[in-house]
Structure formats: structure tokens, C-alpha cells
Amino acid sequence: MANLPSIPKGTRDFSPEVSAKRNYIFDTIKYVFKRFAYRQLETPAMENLSTLTGKYGEEGDKLLFKILNSGNFLKKVSDKELCERNTAKLAHLVAEKGLRYDLTVPFARYIVQHQNEITFPFKRFQIQPVWRADRPQKGRYREFYQCDADIIGSNSLINELEIVQMIDEIFTKLNLKVTVKINNRKLLAGIAERIGFPEKFTEMTVAIDKLDKIGLKKVYEELIQAGISEDAVNLLEPILNIGGSFDDQMQCIEKFLGETESGITGIQEIHKLFDYISLFRFNNNIQLDLTLARGLNYYTGAIFEVVSDEVQIGSICGGGRYDDLTGVFGLKEMSGVGISFGADRIYDVLENLNRFPKDVISNVKLMFVNFGEKEEKYCLPVLQKLRNAGINAEIYSDSVKMKKQMKYANSNNIPYVALAGETEISENKFTLKNMQNGTQKLVSANEMINILSE
RNA sequence: GUGGUUGUAGUUCAGUUGGUUAGAACAUCUGAUUGUGGUUCAGAGGGUCGUGGGUUCGAGUCCCAUCUUCCACCCCA
Numbered sequence: 001m002a003n004l005p006s007i008p009k010g011t012r013d014f015s016p017e018v019s020a021k022r023n024y025i026f027d028t029i030k031y032v033f034k035r036f037a038y039r040q041l042e043t044p045a046m047e048n049l050s051t052l053t054g055k056y057g058e059e060g061d062k063l064l065f066k067i068l069n070s071g072n073f074l075k076k077v078s079d080k081e082l083c084e085r086n087t088a089k090l091a092h093l094v095a096e097k098g099l100r101y102d103l104t105v106p107f108a109r110y111i112v113q114h115q116n117e118i119t120f121p122f123k124r125f126q127i128q129p130v131w132r133a134d135r136p137q138k139g140r141y142r143e144f145y146q147c148d149a150d151i152i153g154s155n156s157l158i159n160e161l162e163i164v165q166m167i168d169e170i171f172t173k174l175n176l177k178v179t180v181k182i183n184n185r186k187l188l189a190g191i192a193e194r195i196g197f198p199e200k201f202t203e204m205t206v207a208i209d210k211l212d213k214i215g216l217k218k219v220y221e222e223l224i225q226a227g228i229s230e231d232a233v234n235l236l237e238p239i240l241n242i243g244g245s246f247d248d249q250m251q252c253i254e255k256f257l258g259e260t261e262s263g264i265t266g267i268q269e270i271h272k273l274f275d276y277i278s279l280f281r282f283n284n285n286i287q288l289d290l291t292l293a294r295g296l297n298y299y300t301g302a303i304f305e306v307v308s309d310e311v312q313i314g315s316i317c318g319g320g321r322y323d324d325l326t327g328v329f330g331l332k333e334m335s336g337v338g339i340s341f342g343a344d345r346i347y348d349v350l351e352n353l354n355r356f357p358k359d360v361i362s363n364v365k366l367m368f369v370n371f372g373e374k375e376e377k378y379c380l381p382v383l384q385k386l387r388n389a390g391i392n393a394e395i396y397s398d399s400v401k402m403k404k405q406m407k408y409a410n411s412n413n414i415p416y417v418a419l420a421g422e423t424e425i426s427e428n429k430f431t432l433k434n435m436q437n438g439t440q441k442l443v444s445a446n447e448m449i450n451i452l453s454e
Numbered sequence: 455g456u457g458g459u460u461g462u463a464g465u466u467c468a469g470u471u472g473g474u475u476a477g478a479a480c481a482u483c484u485g486a487u488u489g490u491g492g493u494u495c496a497g498a499g500g501g502u503c504g505u506g507g508g509u510u511c512g513a514g515u516c517c518c519a520u521c522u523u524c525c526a527c528c529c530c531a
Contacts (some may be wrong), residue, residue, distance in 0.1 A: 004464085009522070062455075102531090130531085135455085137525060144531065232525055295530070318531080344529045371489080406491035421489060435491070 010142025017361055022145075023345050024360045025174070025350070026127055029147045032170045033125040036162055038149045041124040043106040045131075046097045055105050055328065058155075063132045065142075066095035093162040099131040103148045104325065105336065111152060112329035120153030120334075126357060127343075139313070150338030152325070153258050157269060160302045160321065161276040163339050166369055167317060172247060174346065175355050178316070181289035184270050185320070187253060190263025191239060194256065195232040201299050204228065208240070209293035216240060242290050246270070246274060249288055257365045269301060283310070298322045303318065304339060311352050316345045366416040366450050367409045368395040369402060378425050379418070382445045391452045409435060 014022060030040075046067055052059055069075075073094045074082070100106050103126045111118060127147045136142055139350055149166065151159050153344045164180060171178045190207070192201040203226035204210065207219050214222075219240070239256060242249055250267070257263030270288065277286055294303045301321030308316055319339035326334045344393065350356050366386065368379040386393045396405045409417050419431040424442070432448055433440040443451065 030499070032467085037494055057529090059455095063529085132530080134530075136523090140531075146531070313501085315531080340531075369489085403487080403491075408491085410491040419489070425491095429495085431489090433490075438490090440490085 009036040010136035010140075010144070012141065012143070017428060020360050020363070021350070021356050021452065022343065022347060024356065025148065025346055026145075028107050028173050029341055029343075030125070030127065030171055032166050033149050036123075036149075036166055038125040038151075040386070041068060041107065041110065041126050042128060043100070043103075043110060043126070045099055045129075046298050047100055047106055047109065049092070049096055049098045051109050051329075052101060052105065056101055057208070060101060065099040065100055065131045065132050065133050066091055067097040067099065068095055069097075100128075102130050103130060103146050103340075104150070107148070107150060107152075108325045109329060111334070112326050114330045115331055121151055121300060122153055123149070123151045123342065125149040125205050128167045139348065141344070145343045147341040147343055147412055148338060150336055152336030153335055155335050157273050157276065157302075159337050160273050163304065163337065164277060164282075165280070166284045167304070167339065168286075170341070171306070175348065176349060176353075177284060178306050179285040179287060179309055181287060181292045181305045181307070182270075182273070183289055183303050184266045184301055185261045185303055186266030186269065187257070188264055188266075188293060190257045190260040191236070193260045193262065194258065194412065195228070195235045197228050197232055200226060200228050205293040205297070208291055211240065211291050237440060238407060239290055246288050249290060250306075252425075273302060294320060296320075298325060300324070301335075302337065308349050311349045313345055313349060313352075315342070316349060317341045333343070361413065364392045364394060364412065364414050366391065366393040366418055366448075367405075367412075367414045368393070368418045370396040370418075371421050372398045374421045375399075376418055378420050382448075383420075385445060386452065389449050389453060391449070393452075418448065 049064070049066060052064055056063070061268065074092045077090065102273050105426065108122065108128065111122065125148060127145065129143050129145050131143050134140060134142060149163075164182070167178075185205070188205055189198070189201055192198050192204050195203070204223065205442055207222040207226065210222070211219050222234055223236070224230060242252055244252075245440065250270070253263075254267055272290070289305075292303060292305055294305065299320035300323040303320035304318060305315045306317035309333075317339065319337070321335065321337040323335045324332070325336055330349070334343065356384065368383060370376060371381075376395070376399070383393055383395050396408060406417065415435055417433045417435060419440075420429075424430055427442070429444055430448055431440050432443050
């Protein structure tokens with residue numbers, strides 16, 4: 001075979017086996033989202049570039065996939081501009097559309113565009129691929145799926161509670177043990193204020209967010225490099241080394257924050273949320289983590305992150321509250337809170353622990369062997385009957401050598417094969433072969449249905 | 455975007471200081487076995503050695519470029 005075709009860098013094919021496993025994850029997440037009254041939204045793969053640019057910072061803009069205008073895409077470009085070779089400037093002239101970078105910005109765009117048709121608060125979930133022109137590496141792709149649920153137009157902390165409940169329920173259903181870490185950006189703002197560097201809030205959160213990964217020393221270095229004085233960084237120590245029970249942590253942070261304004265509301269919010277949480281029993285650990293920061297800087301209130309207790313892989317789910325997501329599109333004062341599940345990482349964890357249910361993979365129960373025209377006519381009505389009874393079944397479509405047909409059933413993990421030749425037809429029966437243990441017996445069509453329905 | 459790394463059959467990999475016709479295992483197909491797969495045996499097909507240049511009498515092997523793979527950083531799911 002000459003040159004095999006291939007797919008672009010950082011993209012993947014999902015084989016039937018892998019697809020089945022991925023659907024198991026998506027279906028579980030979807031089922032829980034729906035039960036909490038979130039409704040599905042789908043938006044186009046491509047957005048106007050003006051919708052996307054400037055929303056993810058300078059880095060993000062570079063990672064946007066841009067779509068070349070159709071037809072004569074050089075129409076708007078002058079010879080002079082072409083010669084200047086200023087790619088940033090040229091990009092806007094030759095491309096008006098781009099592939100979506102996440103699901104949050106298209107969601108915000110949708111809300112603003114349809115604000116008069118939407119009854120708030122609005123709850124939506126969205127499971128679609130997103131694209132980033134990043135350099136691929138372990139667990140990072142140029143095309144990957146996000147599973148988001150957001151509620152917008154409500155300040156109630158009940159929404160935060162429900163997000164924690166959804167996380168707990170989804171990972172329970174997936175048979176995974178996780179820890180849900182919760183913090184509040186207002187506490188972090190209070191901390192920045194207290195150490196005398198409120199304007200360094202973003203830098204501070206980005207650095208603290210790396211604590212798990214790079215350790216205390218490097219975080220200090222990064223904070224100092226960001227322009228925060230050494231004295232101020234030293235003040236942070238009790239916070240970064242904090243531990244103990246919820247009450248211990250709260251006592252410590254309350255004392256530390258004192259009268260800072262955002263600190264007080266942050267503490268109130270945390271108390272209220274954990275008050276709600278204490279009303280329920282959860283299967284997973286729920287804990288306050290004052291060092292949790294999350295890099296994304298549109299979060300303003302509660303923030304969540306979920307890590308597996310069983311496999312070290314980084315966060316498999318994250319989210320938080322944002323106060324002004326739609327502001328950039330001209331709709332002010334819309335507070336929302338959302339959560340995003342990383343399907344690819346959850347897949348890796350399940351695969352790693354061998355936790356995919358066995359029946360996810362093969363769902364074809366039976367194959368009829370094809371002996372020829374007369375036999376086909378005998379089998380086809382029974383095949384139809386099986387399908388009507390809810391059994392996934394098929395007939396080998398060509399009357400080829402039996403060995404080939406058996407091999408097909410075997411390599412597709414089909415557990416039963418039905419054979420009907422002259423003898424069986426004369427008795428109005430089938431030979432039903434169990435492919436796992438090799439046994440076979442003569443049964444009627446109805447007996448076959450009963451056996452396969454078990 | 456920065457630094458490193460990888461590429462030989464469908465897949466995983468051998469291939470000596472540069473030297474005849476580039477190998478193995480698994481997979482595929484055919485037969486042993488015309489109504490029995492997963493085991494066994496015999497055989498077959500499958501390669502412009504990622505691509506394009508260069509050095510050389512001669513390149514899978516050396517040099518350059520480019521693409522790809524994987525990894526780290528930046529950033530992020």
C-alpha cells in the first residue's frame with residue numbers, strides 16, 4: 001500500500017470500542033445534568049472571529065484556529081499589506097471565522113444574542129468538541145471534548161450546592177473516588193489586599209495555583225518575580241501551609257483577613273455553602289482548600305476542582321462562579337456559576353483502573369450464520385423478531401465460508417451464534433452456540449429470545 | 455511560541471565502521487478442515503526505509519531542510 005492517509009496533528013479517531021467507552025462517560029454526565037434540570041445547548045463549531053478574539057488573553061488568541069475566507073480570500077488585502085507580512089494584521093483580513101476555543105464564550109454569546117427570548121435564571125449543559133492550536137502532548141489535544149453545565153442569572157448559593165451534588169453523583173455513578181476541593185476567589189482577593197498587593201491579585205492566584213505542581217519554594221520565587229515584596233510573601237506562609245479541619249482553617253483565615261471587605265463576604269459565602277453541604281451525605285470527600293486558585297481569571301466567587309483519589313493525573317473537573325461573563329458582549333450584571341468535566345482525563349482514569357463496565361464494549365448479542373438463500377429467508381423473520389424484542393442482532397450478509405463467518409463473530413466479541421441449515425429448518429429450530437464456552441443446543445425461536453433476554 | 459525527542463510491513467520493533475535481493479513477531483489472506491471461531495500446522499501477500507534536497511562509486515545508516523510522534527516549558531482541559 002502506498003502512502004496511507006492520516007489525520008491532522010493532535011486529533012484522534014475514536015474506534016467503535018473507544019467510542020462506546022466515551023459514550024458511557026458522556027451518557028452518565030448527561031443523565032445527571034438533565035436530572036438537575038439543565039437543558040442541552042449546541043452551538044456551531046465556528047464562531048465569528050470577533051466573538052472569540054480578546055476573550056482568552058494574548059496567549060489564547062494565538063491558539064485560535066482561524067478559518068480562511070471562502071473564494072478570493074486575498075480580496076481585501078493590498079499589495080502593500082501583503083509585502084509587510086504582518087501576520088496578526090493579515091489574519092483579520094483573510095479570516096472572519098474561527099473554531100470555538102471553549103464552550104463558555106459561545107454560551108455567553110448565545111445568552112446576549114437571545115437575551116429577550118430567555119427566561120432567567122437559565123440552566124444549560126453543553127457537550128461538544130473544542131479546538132486549540134496548542135502543541136499536543138500527554139493528555140492534551142488540538143481537538144477535545146468539554147462537558148459543561150452552567151446556570152446564569154442567579155446569585156443563589158443553592159447553585160453552588162447543586163454543582164457539588166452533581167459532581168458527587170456523576171463520579172459515584174462512574175465508580176470513581178474523588179476529592180472535591182472548594183475555595184472562594186473573594187478570600188483570595190482578601191488575602192491580596194491584606195498583604196498590601198491587591199493589584200497583584202491575578203499574578204498571586206496564578207502562582208498559588210501551581211502550589212501542588214511546583215512546590216512552596218518555587219511559588220515564593222514566582223510571587224517575588226511578579227513584584228510582590230518579600231515581607232508580603234512571608235505573610236502568606238500561614239495560608240499556604242494551612243491544614244486541619246474546616247473549622248481550624250476558617251478560624252485561621254478569619255483571623256488573617258480581619259476587616260478586609262471582600263474577605264468578609266468570602267467568609268460568609270463559604271460558611272453558607274458548607275452549611276448547605278452539611279445537610280447531605282456525600283460519597284466523596286468535599287473539602288475547603290484555601291490554596292486552590294484556578295488560573296482562569298474570570299472567576300469571582302466559589303471555585304471548584306476535582307481530583308481523583310486513585311490515580312494521579314491532575315484535575316479531572318473544574319469550575320466556579322463568574323460575575324461578568326456576558327459583560328464583554330454588552331450584557332451587564334449577569335452572575336453565573338458553572339462546571340466543566342474533562343472527558344478525556346476521566347477516560348484515562350477509568351482505563352487505568354479498569355473500571356469500564358464490561359457490557360459497554362460489545363452490545364451485539366447474536367449473529368446468524370448465512371448458509372444461502374433458502375436459509376436466509378428462514379432466519380430473517382426471526383432476526384426481526386429478536387430486534388423487536390430489544391436484542392441487538394445481525395445476520396452475516398454474505399453466504400461465505402462458515403469459518404470466515406465464525407471468525408467474524410469471534411473477533412467482534414459476539415457472545416451467541418445461531419445456525420440454521422436443512423436439519424434445523426425441518427424441525428423449525430436453531431442451533432444456538434455459546435461462543436464463550438463453545439456449547440450449543442437446539443432451540444426454538446422463542447426459546448432463543450428468552451435466553452438472549454436474560 | 456521555546457528546548458529536546460522520534461519516524462523501517464497494518465501494528466510493535468531488529469537492521470553491525472556506509473557495501474549484494476531490508477528481516478522477525480503479531481495481524482491479514484489462502485489451504486490442511488465443502489456445517490463450527492478462539493488452539494495447531496503449511497503457505498502467500500504486504501516496504502520509494504516519513505518527505506524533499508545534499509555528500510558518496512554506493513545511503514535505511516552521514517549532513518541540511520521540512521513534516522510527524524512523544525516529552526518539558528509557556529499556557530491549559
